[in-house]
Amino acid sequence: MCGIMGYIGPRDAAKVVLGGLECLEYRGYDSAGIALAEGRKIGISKCVGSVANLKAQLAKNALSGKMGMGHTRWATHGGVTKENAHPHVDPDGKVVLIHNGIVENFHELGEEFAKKGVRFASETDTEVAAFLISSLYQNDPLLAIRKACARLRGSFAFVILFTDIDDRYYCVRKGPPLILGAADGEAFCASDAAALLPYTRNLLFLEDEEIAELSAEGIALYGFDGTPKEVHTKTVDWDASMTSKGMYPHFMLKEIEEQGNVLRQTLTKRIGGPEGRAIDLEEEFPFSREDVARFRRIHFVACGTSCHAAMVAGRLADKFTGLDVRVETASEYRSGSVICDDQTLAVFVSQSGETADTLAAARQARAKGARCLAVTNVVNSSLAREVGSVLELCAGPEIGVAATKTFMGQLAALTLLVLWIGKKKGNLDREKELRLTEEFARLPLKLENVIAQGETLRKMAEGCKDAFGFLFIGRGASYAIALEGALKLKEISYVHAEAHAAGEMKHGPIAILDVHLPVVAVVPKDDLYEKTLSNIQEARARNAPIIAIASEGDEDIFRFSDDCFFVPRTENELTPILTVVPLQLFAYHLASLLGREIDRPRNLAKSVTVE
Numbered sequence: 001m002c003g004i005m006g007y008i009g010p011r012d013a014a015k016v017v018l019g020g021l022e023c024l025e026y027r028g029y030d031s032a033g034i035a036l037a038e039g040r041k042i043g044i045s046k047c048v049g050s051v052a053n054l055k056a057q058l059a060k061n062a063l064s065g066k067m068g069m070g071h072t073r074w075a076t077h078g079g080v081t082k083e084n085a086h087p088h089v090d091p092d093g094k095v096v097l098i099h100n101g102i103v104e105n106f107h108e109l110g111e112e113f114a115k116k117g118v119r120f121a122s123e124t125d126t127e128v129a130a131f132l133i134s135s136l137y138q139n140d141p142l143l144a145i146r147k148a149c150a151r152l153r154g155s156f157a158f159v160i161l162f163t164d165i166d167d168r169y170y171c172v173r174k175g176p177p178l179i180l181g182a183a184d185g186e187a188f189c190a191s192d193a194a195a196l197l198p199y200t201r202n203l204l205f206l207e208d209e210e211i212a213e214l215s216a217e218g219i220a221l222y223g224f225d226g227t228p229k230e231v232h233t234k235t236v237d238w239d240a241s242m243t244s245k246g247m248y249p250h251f252m253l254k255e256i257e258e259q260g261n262v263l264r265q266t267l268t269k270r271i272g273g274p275e276g277r278a279i280d281l282e283e284e285f286p287f288s289r290e291d292v293a294r295f296r297r298i299h300f301v302a303c304g305t306s307c308h309a310a311m312v313a314g315r316l317a318d319k320f321t322g323l324d325v326r327v328e329t330a331s332e333y334r335s336g337s338v339i340c341d342d343q344t345l346a347v348f349v350s351q352s353g354e355t356a357d358t359l360a361a362a363r364q365a366r367a368k369g370a371r372c373l374a375v376t377n378v379v380n381s382s383l384a385r386e387v388g389s390v391l392e393l394c395a396g397p398e399i400g401v402a403a404t405k406t407f408m409g410q411l412a413a414l415t416l417l418v419l420w421i422g423k424k425k426g427n428l429d430r431e432k433e434l435r436l437t438e439e440f441a442r443l444p445l446k447l448e449n450v451i452a453q454g455e456t457l458r459k460m461a462e463g464c465k466d467a468f469g470f471l472f473i474g475r476g477a478s479y480a481i482a483l484e485g486a487l488k489l490k491e492i493s494y495v496h497a498e499a500h501a502a503g504e505m506k507h508g509p510i511a512i513l514d515v516h517l518p519v520v521a522v523v524p525k526d527d528l529y530e531k532t533l534s535n536i537q538e539a540r541a542r543n544a545p546i547i548a549i550a551s552e553g554d555e556d557i558f559r560f561s562d563d564c565f566f567v568p569r570t571e572n573e574l575t576p577i578l579t580v581v582p583l584q585l586f587a588y589h590l591a592s593l594l595g596r597e598i599d600r601p602r603n604l605a606k607s608v609t610v611e
């Protein structure tokens, strides 16, 4: 949940680390800190708030060094204070540590150390871990780290400096991601590949239970049992320009506008094949025709926005797979007694591939014998490695905390996945396949057409910037899009928004409607159109202002709504790909009008790597 960056080499370590932290700030922005080693003298600077605060602090009291590490925090243990900000130095002053994750037995360890008279300066689990390593350190850093890891429970990515060692630092991974990079005479580490792209694209994705020693000579790798391991780097095809805002005021807007290309990239390699204009997942889909014939159930499991994409997939799967379909949030899936066995295809959807609940659910499903697939934007993520088989989103790095273009990638990839299974099961005839693939080819342009109407959506948002809340409704897949619209709005504008299946409104939510509560209805011209229209009329009868997201050519909707936004007509199965875009832009503009921190909304972090 936090962002970590480390460096050793000829450059100014402060500059490298601060640059990395700015790139990683989406992972947490409660506090920031840096440690820089100038020979054996380690200088530390920490502050509450953003990396910009840290930079301002360093401008007054500069620190320098050729080795350093930094941290942006999303608070878990201990409040948002300077004392709790990382890096932490152990009370004996031998070890400096930054940490992403949670040490679950830190109370137990802390009490044990307190009995021996140790006094901690912070409330964090990290300082306890630093002391544990320090207390086990007798000139062999690797041994001390290994012994400490054997006593620590929970999840942790550590970067460790020893105050008597000035030519190397250490990284440890058990859970949260750590990515390493080495170039001529320098070695980096970061929580996300994006922070390393300005320096190298040859990356080493640290595995669970590995320890790395980073020096000017490069990277040495060890298992938790001390066995040396071979260093295998992978070349990523992302580049540094993908992680910059360019001319855009916010990453979120840039990422919304990239969605046409995300669609193109997701579709290009999966539509074509020997039959032409055919859905072709042959290379990526890891299951044979016999496997598919054996499947009885398909489960889609995810959190947040990814779960909304999973819901859309679930509706399609009802129609095309003939399987018993279940869509569930990962936290519920893992804590229930779900029937899940070797006849279950379990699909885990996560843009980051690091969400703790989704990972835990995947582990559980695997243990029950389910056949698993990860749908993720990060092919080397923990989820991808846990599950083994990946369907990639092809969205490129997403920096805005509010997911937009990865949602688009998920919608496209999951739609193809479900149609592919439908095809394997004989439930998708060639005529329908042709209609869908032809429409898929037209979709990026249609989507860009919607984006081009951003100003209309800005005006729409302006018209309701004083509303005290919003109620989103929709049916079928449009219900999932209503949920996503409400989530986007509350995430970045902090205005209350809730979403309901349109048919459920009369069972309770209708009570809150009045002239001050706009209803946003996702009402494309599909099989469910008329029923949703009835629900709109019920809301209108209670004086609620109606904003409709409707299909082009729908003249009737004018009579039932106060404001309408039209999306181009498309095949019913593909409608969510278009209807979500105006909702993203509406949320963006409302948040912008309210002066919110759009890319870094309060209380949130992009990857939720704690349970």
Ligand code: AGP
Pocket: 303, 304, 305, 306, 349, 350, 351, 352, 353, 354, 355, 358, 401, 402, 403, 404, 491, 605, 606, 607, 608
């Ligand atoms: C989306 O805008 C949110 N930031 C959040 O709901 C997110 O989708 C959720 O935490 C799941 O993340 P994942 O896709 O990386 O697993």
